[in-house]
Amino acid sequence: MLDIKNLHAKVSNQEILRGINLHVGAGEVHAIMGPNGSGKSTLAHVLAGRENYEVTSGEVIYQGKDLLTMSPEARAREGIFLAFQYPVEIPGVSTTYFLKAALNAVRKHRGLEELDAMEFLALMKEKTKLVEMDQVLINRPLNEGFSGGEKKRNEVLQMAVLDPTLALLDETDSGLDIDALRVVAGGVNALRRKDRAIIVITHYQRLLEYIVPDFIHVLYNGRVVKSGTKELALQLESKGYDWLKSETAAVQ
Amino acid sequence: MLATESKEQYLAAFNQSRSTRSAGGPSWLEELREAGIASFEALGFPSHKNEAWKFTSVEPISSQSFVHANGAAQSLDANEILSRSFVDAESCRLVFINGVYAPEFSRTQDLPAGVRVQSLAKMVRQNDDFLSVHLGRYARHQHEAFAALNTAFVEDGAVIIVPERCRLTQPVYLVFASVAGERQVMSHPRILILLGAASEAKIVESYIGLNSGTYFCNALTELIGGPDALIEHYRLQQEGDAGLHVGTLEADLERGCQLTAHAVTLSGSLVRNNVHVVLDGEGAACVLNGLYLGDKRQHIDNYTEIEHAKPRASSLELYKGILGGSSHGVFNGKIIVHKDAQKSDARQTNKNLLLSANAAVNTKPQLEIYADDVKCSHGSTIGQLDADALFYLRTRGLGLEEARSILSFAFASDVVARIKIDSLRQRLDDYLVARFRKP
Numbered sequence: 001m002l003d004i005k006n007l008h009a010k011v012s013n014q015e016i017l018r019g020i021n022l023h024v025g026a027g028e029v030h031a032i033m034g035p036n037g038s039g040k041s042t043l044a045h046v047l048a049g050r051e052n053y054e055v056t057s058g059e060v061i062y063q064g065k066d067l068l069t070m071s072p073e074a075r076a077r078e079g080i081f082l083a084f085q086y087p088v089e090i091p092g093v094s095t096t097y098f099l100k101a102a103l104n105a106v107r108k109h110r111g112l113e114e115l116d117a118m119e120f121l122a123l124m125k126e127k128t129k130l131v132e133m134d135q136v137l138i139n140r141p142l143n144e145g146f147s148g149g150e151k152k153r154n155e156v157l158q159m160a161v162l163d164p165t166l167a168l169l170d171e172t173d174s175g176l177d178i179d180a181l182r183v184v185a186g187g188v189n190a191l192r193r194k195d196r197a198i199i200v201i202t203h204y205q206r207l208l209e210y211i212v213p214d215f216i217h218v219l220y221n222g223r224v225v226k227s228g229t230k231e232l233a234l235q236l237e238s239k240g241y242d243w244l245k246s247e248t249a250a251v252q
Numbered sequence: 253m254l255a256t257e258s259k260e261q262y263l264a265a266f267n268q269s270r271s272t273r274s275a276g277g278p279s280w281l282e283e284l285r286e287a288g289i290a291s292f293e294a295l296g297f298p299s300h301k302n303e304a305w306k307f308t309s310v311e312p313i314s315s316q317s318f319v320h321a322n323g324a325a326q327s328l329d330a331n332e333i334l335s336r337s338f339v340d341a342e343s344c345r346l347v348f349i350n351g352v353y354a355p356e357f358s359r360t361q362d363l364p365a366g367v368r369v370q371s372l373a374k375m376v377r378q379n380d381d382f383l384s385v386h387l388g389r390y391a392r393h394q395h396e397a398f399a400a401l402n403t404a405f406v407e408d409g410a411v412i413i414v415p416e417r418c419r420l421t422q423p424v425y426l427v428f429a430s431v432a433g434e435r436q437v438m439s440h441p442r443i444l445i446l447l448g449a450a451s452e453a454k455i456v457e458s459y460i461g462l463n464s465g466t467y468f469c470n471a472l473t474e475l476i477g478g479p480d481a482l483i484e485h486y487r488l489q490q491e492g493d494a495g496l497h498v499g500t501l502e503a504d505l506e507r508g509c510q511l512t513a514h515a516v517t518l519s520g521s522l523v524r525n526n527v528h529v530v531l532d533g534e535g536a537a538c539v540l541n542g543l544y545l546g547d548k549r550q551h552i553d554n555y556t557e558i559e560h561a562k563p564r565a566s567s568l569e570l571y572k573g574i575l576g577g578s579s580h581g582v583f584n585g586k587i588i589v590h591k592d593a594q595k596s597d598a599r600q601t602n603k604n605l606l607l608s609a610n611a612a613v614n615t616k617p618q619l620e621i622y623a624d625d626v627k628c629s630h631g632s633t634i635g636q637l638d639a640d641a642l643f644y645l646r647t648r649g650l651g652l653e654e655a656r657s658i659l660s661f662a663f664a665s666d667v668v669a670r671i672k673i674d675s676l677r678q679r680l681d682d683y684l685v686a687r688f689r690k691p
Contacts, residue, residue, distance in 0.1 A: 092662030
């Protein structure tokens with residue numbers, strides 16, 4: 001589904017990604033871990049099409065297409081979804097209002113009929129249950145005055161509504177208490193499907209107890225320095241990242 | 253045309269109207285007009301040297317000549333006038349075409365007893381004593397050139413009187429439609445609103461241009477709010493592409509009176525809104541709410557002045573502008589707290605969103621505080637659409653243009669939400685959605 005080959009990217013003239021290689025197949029859940037500043041979030045934003053992140057070399061093939069030439073909205077319509085680490089607040093626009101417009105843009109692109117107001121509300125009712133979100137919140141201005149947990153639930157809600165093929169979760173666990181973490185992870189797990197891939201970016205092993213990945217990759221200094229199965233997370237938990245840092249330094 | 257020539261032209265027009273004006277009109281009105289033209293002769297058109305006109309040139313008005321129109325020669329469609337001006341078909345309304353009352357489009361049934369909603373010209377013909385007492389009491393024709401011109405040429409307009417303790421629940425609409433013909437027309441509508449003690453009213457002035465020709469509309473409203481009166485006043489402008497508009501609201505609020513005054517400018521070539529509110533009694537309060545949308549080469553200037561004249565009065569002001577194309581917005585917010593106006597509370601905010609590199613805005617707060625125990629705050633911002641918010645919406649599948657339109661709409665939303673007439677707010681919402689969707 002997704003092939004990242006030797007991806008290099010700069011942010012404000014500083015190279016952050018220095019040759020990422022990653023293969024993600026349909027139905028798989030991958031976790032990307034790594035210390036702060038290793039390039040995890042940059043990778044997520046590059047995949048979603050952030051314009052001020054400059055790709056200097058490498059390629060990304062998504063479902064046989066060159067992803068890097070596509071606009072952010074084209075990627076979204078092709079099934080890529082990014083759950084933000086810091087969801088933006090937009091006063092004056094409710095979740096319901098913008099999500100209906102977004103869903104219909106996506107559906108139109110996929111050759112599906114647009115949903116009318118009633119159909120959309122029925123869908124929202126079903127999906128808000130999935131993330132245990134108060135109906136009142138979705139009619140309030142987007143994320144304005146929301147708690148950290150409410151913002152993250154809103155991200156997973158949007159993901160559930162937009163029905164992506166490849167979901168990128170950027171530190172969705174940050175700032176969550178255990179209850180919120182359980183709900184958010186439950187929402188994500190409900191979306192696991194054999195034709196959908198999920199990439200979970202996290203700093204901590206904790207989230208991976210709730211969303212159990214098929215593969216784990218450790219990012220350090222802009223490269224994948226270690227890949228393995230879920231047991232790798234436990235090793236990281238007990239040894240910390242320093243163990244990998246010294247190992248990487250020895251290789252280089 | 254030189255400014256002096258232009259001034260002469262108005263003086264000549266006045267002399268001509270003086271001789272042709274039907275004899276037998278009330279002498280007090282003739283005196284008022286004479287005072288108006290004398291003020292204008294002394295003042296002339298304002299220039300950039302005048303602090304209140306620093307960012308706005310009146311040259312489009314002063315360099316052209318306009319004639320009075322006598323109603324509309326061509327046939328007009330009532331439905332078009334009403335829908336364009338955001339007015340419900342069942343509403344109470346007075347409609348004016350080029351400043352002249354048009355009874356065929358108006359509707360004044362079902363008003364509570366004692367409430368008067370009438371054409372000014374008609375009341376003048378009836379020689380109502382009431383008018384001689386109140387007309388011109390608060391307009392500052394000695395200081396304001398456009399108030400002086402309006403006063404000199406006062407003929408028609410609207411008078412609304414709501415007696416004490418009367419609650420007028422349905423809004424009253426005043427529609428001023430301009431129709432430019434072969435000759436460039438001007439109108440000087442005059443509106444007098446008098447609200448008795450503890451009365452309530454919602455009044456909407458809606459100005460529209462029915463074609464793309466050049467015209468000049470110079471409207472002046474005097475609003476007198478009695479003790480504890482509750483007033484919502486709306487001024488909605490949708491002038492034509494070449495329409496020139498100067499609109500003035502002079503409001504005097506007595507003890508405990510609360511006024512919410514909205515100024516919404518959606519189109520017009522040159523628009524200047526003057527709002528002057530005097531909080532003239534203890535505990536009087538005003539909320540000024542403004543929205544201005546600029547496009548093409550439009551120039552929109554909002555000049556507001558709030559005078560805290562008595563203690564414990566409050567003012568809350570929020571004006572927002574969205575400027576695209578090569579449009580130019582101006583906001584000037586003056587707050588004067590007089591010496592005796594202790595415990596005044598004044599808050600002012602002006603926010604501007606620039607949608608294009610060629611759009612510009614000048615924003616200027618002006619505080620003059622002569623009392624020592626007051627709360628006063630002001631803030632202004634000028635910015636562009638938030639890049640993070642744009643990216644966020646695009647990652648959900650919304651195209652760049654749609655994301656921009658949603659964020660522009662969102663920027664205006666808190667001002668729109670303050671509009672308490674449901675049908676008016678809904679029509680404005682629909683208008684904004686359609687306008688921002690345009691590529």
